[in-house]
Amino acid sequence: MIAPEESSYWERACQFFRSSGFAESEGSYFIHNKNTEAVKIGVRRQVSVSVGDGHISHTVAGQTTIVDTSRSGGSIFNIAENHLRKDAPCFFIVSPDIHRRSADHSIPLVHLVQPVLEFTFSPGRANGEVTYAQNSIGRQQGSTMLSIFSELPMPVHAHQAGELKPFSELAVGWVPDEDDDSFLNRLGEAVSILQEHPDGKMALTRAYERESATTRSPFELYELHARRNGAYAYSHFSCIRENVFSLGTTPENVVEISDRTLSVDVVAGTCRSGESDAYLARELLENPKQIREHRSSLKNRRNRFAPFCEDGSVHLVQEMRVKKLRNVCHLHSTFTGELLPHVSLFELMGSIFPLLGARPRELLAVADPESTPHRYYGGVVGHLHRGSGGCFLNIRNALLKEGSIHAKVGVGVIAESDAYSELIETRDKLSGLLEAIQLWEEPVPSET
Structure with a gap:
């Protein structure tokens, strides 16, 4: 499969972020929303709010205080929102471990960052523009950075991804949290239980970890992953703190908001990519199992968000098109609604x-034994400014933490599922990320 060529605004945004010197600075972020065709780059942390270890910390101008939540009402998200600047954009990343017994407490479970400067790159502004500055001095500094950058030549990259290597080669050096036989047994048990729940579904995950000794920039890994990964909906790179980075390319949003209009992607039903249109039609568009899984997810997602929308405003605007990624293809639908005031x-x-859970809910303990942390896998990542923005399901992602790389993958299982086919699907889904990591760890020509 040949990955579709990225628009020049994304390439220019990557070049700017690399040349800015902020790519590995705490609080910096780079996000690409393909749905809206925009890259947002935030640099120099102004405000941050983090949830972890049983408390909420609030940092302004480098000074951190612990938030007293004893008199605060609402969820942790409401509390966090109250400590943000209303006029500034916000990048956020949320771990699903906020509702699980197993968590990695060395990283924040909820992390929100507001920058001193934010730049936007888009098809009409391929050399970027300053779209937020803390003050006039910051705006002038941002304009100077862009002026200097505009003199740089456009980088040239080869976009032909070539044939994907077998999973057995890509997985060398990775340590799974359970072996294939154990995961197959869990898959088989889930399928068996779901025979009593014909409308049910379970999401099962498995974790991988490895050490990395490369000295290449973590942002280079993001570029390799995103450049080769096809029609993702959203990609992100963020420096959570020194030597801790999150990156990923997800195929779907959880919800986006623009002028009070809610838009929701539903991506469910998966087959291997790189095949003919006839194969994709047979495996996705004409496959009863894939269609039922997709429609079940669509119904569940609409039921989840309908209570937040005006009566009668929820409408299906795209139904079961094929979304093509580097290594897998999905069925993709979209619905919209008008939010309550x-x-x-x-x-x-x-x-x-939980976004990756079970229906009915009593099956959640079977789907997720909570034996290992999800970290940021299966949570959300996103951006918000002046009421518009969105959060995206954080999958096809990695966490780089002090020399270790953490990755996770999941599958949705229904009564018609085949356990071995679901095992293969986890390999297909994970292979694009593992390929990018393998390329990232290869010595660059100047090092040989």
């Missing part, structure tokens, strides 16, 4: 977990 993105986030 009091509903904010943070209020919606307080109601969506």
